[in-house]
Amino acid sequence: MPAVEVLSVEKTYPNGTQALLPVNLTVREGEFITLLGPSGCGKSTLLKMVAGLLEPSDGRLLLWRKPVDQVESSGHRLSFVFQEATLMPWANVLANVRLPLDLAKVPKSTSEPRVRQALKMVGLERFEDNLPRQLSGGMQMRVSIARGLVTEPTLLLMDEPFGALDEITRNRLDSDLLDLWQANGLTVIFVTHSITEAVYLSNRVIVMAARPGRIVEEVIIDEPYPRTADFRVSQRFANYAKQLQDSLLRASGAQEDEALA
């Protein structure tokens, strides 16, 4: 069953800027999809439309065959993880992770065990009393992911979540994310501008290009999970990375030719 169907969805801003030309995309249940492209290619815009944070100018978006605002009637739930951790600085880790449950007025007796479980999933069970500022950037991002997981989503949308982290931390979080994805049977749409991150994580990489934002190619990363650290330095990894890089270069090159013509 398709989890997400994007049917000639496009986004044009009132000032005429074409953020995204009409795109089509189907994400199967349980798939890990990456949207890869340079700034301005509309990858975040597409993700936000899937999340219902932005209205498409045209086209249709279905989650489990339902319009985005009725997804809960299908028994599914989505969570969005932002580029920044966006935690409440005045609240400790526990309260931050509990926030979506508090907002949904879930009683504490029900929510606390779920919060503890989510914190355990991201390896922060010993930090529940800490304030965000006492944690490193990577740990703050883990809190943000725990907050995303605590609502037990089936679809996880991530907008360059590890973009601000150093490479070593990012690699570790990537690998932990894959574990979480597999353990929880999630469907993930992940936005990044890192070629290596896209190769390492995804079943399928959607290559996008800018001005105007559009999808140029799909690359399937045909590599079994769990993916080890060795995969990152393998020849197959390099081949995939090259394929993606060529695709990105072709897309931007084609555009420059257009500009010259």
Added chain:
Amino acid sequence: MNQSAARVVYPLTVALVLIGLWQGLVVALEIPAFLVPSPARVAQTLVADAGLLFGALYNTLRITLFSFLAAVVVGVLIAATFVQSRVIETAFFPYAVLLQVTPIVAIAPLIIIWVKDPIASLVICATLVALFPIISNTTLGLRSVNPGLLAYFRMNRAGRMQLLFRLRVPSALPYFFGGLRISSGLALIGAVVAEFVAGTGGTGTGLAYQILQAGYQLNIPRMFAALVLITVAGVLLFVLMSALSRWALGGWHESETSHE
């Protein structure tokens, strides 16, 4: 020496040196007490006139406290109204500014004439002085919400009340406490200024009245003693507000975390 001890010891050293200099100069140059009294003389007066002066301090502080509380309540209500809609804020904010820029000495006589109860008239004057920092800081604070967090709350379909109490109020606290610190001092200044304007026609019991009286009688040591009380009261208010702010924001806000 650790940081918190230094914060007390350094300024105290400055004070002792200055007081010592003052005492030395007054004695050495034989300056008469009706021009500049020595610190020792001021201290003597403080003790000798303690009943009079501390009674007056009590009255001034009472007015300060009432007007400070009134300013906080009214200011927060106005700020909360302002953030409900840009239209309200745009329409009324200039009048809040008007309130701020009108010198209190210019309108205090009117208020004292209009309001029968002398205490109430002084409280109103001082409230007007103390009000603006609360309005402007709280409004700014309630608007200074992290846009990412706001988006997150919206995405989770947070209601208006949830947005207010779980997001806007905590985000506003650092600004609000900044406003409190300024406003507490202004309430004291407002109380003293209003007492000055009310003069002998007013309640006649505050510190400002004592300063006026001492001036008429050329009792300069008592004038200085009253001045010292006002200053100390102002500093204590500031310290109290800072402690309150540290207690409320402890740890999470940059302004109140120790510099490690």
